[in-house]
Amino acid sequence: MSTCPFGTSRTRRWIPWLSIAVPTIGWLVFGLYPSIATIAYSFTQYSGLPGTPLNFCGLCNYRTAFESSYTDFSAAIVATVKYVLGVTVLQIGIGLGLALLLRHRRRGYGWYRALVFMPQIFSVTIVGVLFTLVFDPQSGVAEKAYSGLFGGSNAFLGSSTWALPIIIMINVWMFTGYTMLVYIAGLRAIPPELYEAASLDGAGRLRLFRSITWPMLAPATTVNVFLTAMGCVGEYALILVLTDGNYNTKTIGMYMFDTAFGLNPSLGYGSMLAMAQFVITLVIGGGLLFLLRRREVAL
Amino acid sequence: MAKFPHSRSRSRRPAAVLTAFASLAAAITGCSSGGGSSQTLVIAEWTNPAAVAYTKTVDALFEKQHPGVNIQLQTAPTAQNAWPTLQNSLLAAKNVDVLAQFAANPSDYPPASTGIKVTGTASLIASGDFVDLSKQSFMKRFDTTSQKYVMGYKNGVYGVMVAEYVNNTGLFYKKSLLDKYNMSVPTTFDQFIDDLKTFKSHGITPIYVAGKDGYQSIVWFGIVNQLLMQDLPASDAASVYEQRAQAFWDGSQNWNSSLYQQAVQRYEEVMSYIEPSAGGVSAQTAPGQWAVQSDDFPFFVDGSYDGNTIAQASSSLKFGFMSLPGTDTASWNRPALAPDLSWTVPTFAKHQSLALEWIDLFTQQSNYAGWLKATGSVSTEPSVSTPSLSWTDWLSAHAAQGYPNTTEPWVPSSAPSDAGGPVLTSMQPFGSQSPTDALDKSATDYTAATKH
Numbered sequence: 001m002s003t004c005p006f007g008t009s010r011t012r013r014w015i016p017w018l019s020i021a022v023p024t025i026g027w028l029v030f031g032l033y034p035s036i037a038t039i040a041y042s043f044t045q046y047s048g049l050p051g052t053p054l055n056f057c058g059l060c061n062y063r064t065a066f067e068s069s070y071t072d073f074s075a076a077i078v079a080t081v082k083y084v085l086g087v088t089v090l091q092i093g094i095g096l097g098l099a100l101l102l103r104h105r106r107r108g109y110g111w112y113r114a115l116v117f118m119p120q121i122f123s124v125t126i127v128g129v130l131f132t133l134v135f136d137p138q139s140g141v142a143e144k145a146y147s148g149l150f151g152g153s154n155a156f157l158g159s160s161t162w163a164l165p166i167i168i169m170i171n172v173w174m175f176t177g178y179t180m181l182v183y184i185a186g187l188r189a190i191p192p193e194l195y196e197a198a199s200l201d202g203a204g205r206l207r208l209f210r211s212i213t214w215p216m217l218a219p220a221t222t223v224n225v226f227l228t229a230m231g232c233v234g235e236y237a238l239i240l241v242l243t244d245g246n247y248n249t250k251t252i253g254m255y256m257f258d259t260a261f262g263l264n265p266s267l268g269y270g271s272m273l274a275m276a277q278f279v280i281t282l283v284i285g286g287g288l289l290f291l292l293r294r295r296e297v298a299l
Numbered sequence: 300m301a302k303f304p305h306s307r308s309r310s311r312r313p314a315a316v317l318t319a320f321a322s323l324a325a326a327i328t329g330c331s332s333g334g335g336s337s338q339t340l341v342i343a344e345w346t347n348p349a350a351v352a353y354t355k356t357v358d359a360l361f362e363k364q365h366p367g368v369n370i371q372l373q374t375a376p377t378a379q380n381a382w383p384t385l386q387n388s389l390l391a392a393k394n395v396d397v398l399a400q401f402a403a404n405p406s407d408y409p410p411a412s413t414g415i416k417v418t419g420t421a422s423l424i425a426s427g428d429f430v431d432l433s434k435q436s437f438m439k440r441f442d443t444t445s446q447k448y449v450m451g452y453k454n455g456v457y458g459v460m461v462a463e464y465v466n467n468t469g470l471f472y473k474k475s476l477l478d479k480y481n482m483s484v485p486t487t488f489d490q491f492i493d494d495l496k497t498f499k500s501h502g503i504t505p506i507y508v509a510g511k512d513g514y515q516s517i518v519w520f521g522i523v524n525q526l527l528m529q530d531l532p533a534s535d536a537a538s539v540y541e542q543r544a545q546a547f548w549d550g551s552q553n554w555n556s557s558l559y560q561q562a563v564q565r566y567e568e569v570m571s572y573i574e575p576s577a578g579g580v581s582a583q584t585a586p587g588q589w590a591v592q593s594d595d596f597p598f599f600v601d602g603s604y605d606g607n608t609i610a611q612a613s614s615s616l617k618f619g620f621m622s623l624p625g626t627d628t629a630s631w632n633r634p635a636l637a638p639d640l641s642w643t644v645p646t647f648a649k650h651q652s653l654a655l656e657w658i659d660l661f662t663q664q665s666n667y668a669g670w671l672k673a674t675g676s677v678s679t680e681p682s683v684s685t686p687s688l689s690w691t692d693w694l695s696a697h698a699a700q701g702y703p704n705t706t707e708p709w710v711p712s713s714a715p716s717d718a719g720g721p722v723l724t725s726m727q728p729f730g731s732q733s734p735t736d737a738l739d740k741s742a743t744d745y746t747a748a749t750k751h
Contacts, residue, residue, distance in 0.1 A: 047422045243511070
């Protein structure tokens, strides 16, 4: 007699199919269909407003984006690259530093780890409102600190120079806790015997880090770099609530959202931008995975 | 033996689950399954606190007059694209009976020869998504020409414009500060600059503006409007704008033309008197912040739609509203009127006749007068005068001289932002781009976008 972990003999025939069917239907409706629709829309001049015509135009949106004078697209690519690089480098650096500080199982360390991780659970809207108040040039805390330290005033989120770096810092503040936790898990998996042996050979702290900790953290670094960079390529929500894409902060994700779903939407052109974003994600993600995995193997 | 021999108790279980689910879904969506004659009229408008509050008053009156009718008012702020998202959801679900729209205008329908596809409200009208209201009795309350100008398409009128504000050219001023330095409301650009200089010499920052959300455009478009319209009658506005659009299209005019050189130079002069960190000031907090700082910022660049918000933020503040004097000829410095909220009835509306009755009630003289008082809008019903509020003395006297706001030249929707004019957040003093470079870039991008 065959064993059945769940259900009766009558139900066991269709329950596995049902189990597969539910996520499959979900994927078809919410994954595959929108993806195919996005590809199709990218060849149209569809406004996106229900009931309006599709206006098929072939490659017109692609041609438009790659014409040299169309600087909105190239500016969005530049902003995206700056954003991805800035967040990834800072988040990995700060996350690793915090992990090295807080990895020990000592009294009170758990509280600090929770404190660093806490911003991750806040919604983007809450963070947006919070930092809009912090960086308000009339009454914000940042303005008072800035004028106290340097004199004068700063427009912060309304400054072409400062807006993007501030958003990068806010993003890092929100998600460094996650990076730190992945690194702590990686650090705790390093056999202590390696450190003991190296210390007996006279290795100092820096040498221990360079020759043992950093190489042994390669898998954790792969996960952290990949997830951080991929999360940043499509980022728009934080930018939307903080600057609405003004002041050199219009990344490709923000540009796509604004074009496809703005007040005078152009879903056709927005879909082309979504396709471009997909290609950028593929190139950056694929490149990173290739380099980081090769590094892991080499180590 | 049957393949699926369901017992009686088992067959009931799914039915009970379905019933419970249906009840829950009905409760969540607010649908009433019982009650027989009960009908839900869905109305949607963007969040303007005063407008939403007054719409609720009309809704309550309508419900009282129509027992069994329940009104569901859906709102979302225009910021961060929340309103377009709500609007698109309602249109896609075909679940709205009265829908607010930002008024369209003739330049939203470029000639077919341009190859530009219509977008926004105009595309919904052109696609036949809205009911033609031209034959409705309530339309007789309005000026046919102005309603046709904004919501007309071919031979129909597809919405009724009930709100109009002064946006471009809009400028609030603090009466106490003007009085303190013996100034009257400036009527020419030179007088305005002299006042700004005087304030600056007394250590007062002359102008406040929500630069984070691009409200400096009010100054730019205000000056452009006044230079374009000069003292031509309001009825000429449509042809002025069409001639300009045609001139841009055929290349006989561009963003480097003398009118725009002059406008950008004046814009930069005004901007040299703004609060230095205005780029970080958001539109949401700006009216309140300006209101509470009674001894600084004598002028505030903003549309008249924020007048009541300012009054609520500081009841003791004596302030007024005027048209920014962007030229040296006083008679040219008239307010440019921005067509705003227009009620439409989608062709798929489930309760079309009720929707039309609701608009009829809304536009009745007494109700419409209440709406104007609540929102500070300029009246679009000739029989109802623009109300006199504490801050509308200048507006009440000059609104009749206003003309419809200028519109952009014909620009393809996927064109870079510069093609529609300089991007003010990138241009000095908010960005690093010089005014000359900004105009050059706009001219180049417009040419590239239109492929001429």
